[in-house]
Amino acid sequence: MALDLDWVRGAQANTSAIERRAATLPGRRSVKKAFQAAWLLRAITCIDLTTLSGDDTEGRVRRLCAKARxxxxxxxxxxxxxxxxxxGAVCVYHDMIETAVDALRGTGIPVAAVSTGFPAGLSPFPLRLAEIGESVKAGAGEIDIVISRRHVLTGNWTALYDEMRAFRDACGEAHVKAILATGELGTLRNVARASLVCMMAGADFIKTSTGKESVNATLPVSLVMIRAIRDYFDRTGHRVGYKPAGGISKAKDAVLYLALMKDELGDRWLRPDLFRFGASSLLGDIERQLEHHVTGAYSAGYRHALG
Structure with missing residues (x-):
């Protein structure tokens, strides 16, 4: 849709109320026994199993894909x-796309690639667009792009919109997730406004973080972004997905995020086409909790290796 600056500039965030709501969630949304197991199984289907390290190898990516299967x-x-x-998907750097596509062939599991100068997003703009094109050509079905934080910090919403539209166009048929790097945006109000601009410009998902910032996904930031998604849906009828990433490593945290999504957006947003976790170690802890539910005992972490 066209950029609606009145809507963007009218977006506000009541920080104290948001933090109070987030602080009360763990005490009000607790599930146990079979219900907890069911929620954890749903969480697994929403994980973007991720490896984004400088020492990634084809062998590591193939083992990760085997775990995704x-x-x-x-x-x-x-x-x-x-x-x-x-x-939900496997997320890798561009160089590992072909390996992941080959390892996941026939499974229906999409490969997501981080792009546009990830994680800083400061490479020349034509190169960022070219990187998206190369990743799509290599077989990535989803592209996780990073926005230019300076556009948000300076309030240049037109520049952010134009950038996001260009990224959307470059992705073609691939789904695009806009990484806001919320830990670097300064205020929750900036998070709300950046969320709206990226959705207006065609983002299929909005995502909290690259996982490389000092502050990644938090419940207050998630609440702001989720309510921006709700506002966007109420006004346009278009559903946009949400992806918290970075710092989510415990099964109990996954349940909290699912509960927040259910409270704010409803059951439709508890499916992998509209909700993802950007995580790697989370899966190991969930599997340990599921084994505890079945056997009554916690196992050693090595019994649930991620490769």
Whole structure:
């Protein structure tokens, strides 16, 4: 849609109320036993299983893809009465796209690639567009782009919109997730306004962080972004997805985020086409919790290796 500056500039954030709402969530949304197991299984299907390290190898990516294909041990799934499940996607750097596509062939699991000068987003603009094109050509079905934070910090919403529109166009048929790097945007109001601008410019998802900032996904930031998504849906009828990333490593945190999504947006946003976790170690802790539910005992972490 066209950029609506009145809507963007009218977006506000009541920090004290947002923080109070986020602080009360853990005490009000607690699930146990079979219900907890069900929520954790849903969380697995919404994970973008991720490896974004400088020492990534083809072998590591193939092992990660094998885990994405079978994220929970078969004996645990049998005990829970569940059919096979997979993670939502596998997220890698551009150089590993072809390896991941080959390893996931026939599974329907998409490959997501980080792009546009990830994580800083400060490479020349034509190169960022070219990087998107190369990743799509290599087989990535989803592109995680990073916005230029300076546009937000200076209030240059037109520049942010034009940038995001160009990224959207370069992605073609691939889904695009806009990484806001919320830990670097200064205020929750900036987070709300940046969320709206990216959605107006065509983002399929808005995402908190690259995972490389000092502050990544938090409940207050998530609440702001989720309510921006709700506002956008109420006004346009168009659903945009949400992806918290960075710092989510415990099963109990995954349940909190799912509960927040259910409270604010409803059940439709609890599916992988509209909700993802950007995580790697999270899956290991979820699998440990599922084994505890089945056996009554916690296992050693190495029994649920991520490769």
């Amino acid at each position: 079978q994220p929970v041990r078969a004996d645990l799934l049998d005990a829970l009465g569940m059919d096979a499940i997979t993670t």
